Amino acid sequence: MRTPSVEDYIKSIYKAHAERGNVATHELADRLDVSAPAVSKMMRRLSELRLITHTPYQGVKLTRAGEKLALEIIRHHRLIELYLVQAMGYSWDAVHEEAERLEHHISEEFEERMDVLLGHPTACPHGDPIPTRAGTIARTSNRSLARQRTRERLIVRRVSDEDSKLLRHLESLGVTPGAAIEFVSQEPFEGPLVLQVGNTRVRLTPQAAKEVFVDAVDDDDG
Numbered sequence: 001m002r003t004p005s006v007e008d009y010i011k012s013i014y015k016a017h018a019e020r021g022n023v024a025t026h027e028l029a030d031r032l033d034v035s036a037p038a039v040s041k042m043m044r045r046l047s048e049l050r051l052i053t054h055t056p057y058q059g060v061k062l063t064r065a066g067e068k069l070a071l072e073i074i075r076h077h078r079l080i081e082l083y084l085v086q087a088m089g090y091s092w093d094a095v096h097e098e099a100e101r102l103e104h105h106i107s108e109e110f111e112e113r114m115d116v117l118l119g120h121p122t123a124c125p126h127g128d129p130i131p132t133r134a135g136t137i138a139r140t141s142n143r144s145l146a147r148q149r150t151r152e153r154l155i156v157r158r159v160s161d162e163d164s165k166l167l168r169h170l171e172s173l174g175v176t177p178g179a180a181i182e183f184v185s186q187e188p189f190e191g192p193l194v195l196q197v198g199n200t201r202v203r204l205t206p207q208a209a210k211e212v213f214v215d216a217v218d219d220d221d222g
């Protein structure tokens with residue numbers, strides 16, 4: 001793997017923060033698959049660039065400038081994914097890797113043209129919100145399907161985009177963003193989740209369900 005860039009670090013810090021709040025440096029080492037000294041060195045550099053604040057024992061935080069940079073890269077990533085699917089015929093399980101590479105290289109004009117061509121979209125093919133040009137981002141569900149315990153009708157909001165096998169599996173079951181599903185039950189001893197998807201009963205392992213994020217169906221959603 002290539003050496004992670006400033007942008008890769010900033011994006012990882014942003015994502016780790018969105019998932020769990022405080023970000024410890026060893027967590028970044030894991031996520032980016034780099035050594036602890038490499039992370040320390042980069043943390044000094046990012047502090048000098050005023051993209052992060054780093055307080056010992058409290059972890060790393062993005063400054064407003066760091067957050068804006070993260071959202072800019074994420075905007076590129078998600079627009080590129082959608083462009084690859086809608087304009088180039090890629091399937092949704094094949095675009096994350098391409099976007100990981102391309103996100104660092106496109107110009108503002110290229111970004112703008114994709115946005116216009118796609119009709120100012122608000123989400124990537126995996127249901128993740130696309131940040132606006134101004135650097136804001138819509139809230140999204142962090143409610144993992146794996147935590148569901150009681151029978152309930154749900155809307156799939158987004159799925160984790162990093163594992164293409166998992167994406168193909170979810171697609172074959174109809175568990176995709178925007179799908180209305182019903183959690184029926186979970187089989188004993190941490191067994192598979194039983195879901196109603198349209199007219200079909202499907203089973204999903206808890207491991208796969210962890211990567212699926214849902215909201216309850218409001219009364220006005222039907």
Ligand SMILES: [Zn+2]
Nearest residue numbers: 081096099161
């Ligand atoms: Zn992606």
Ligand SMILES: [Zn+2]
Nearest residue numbers: 081124126161
């Ligand atoms: Zn995506």
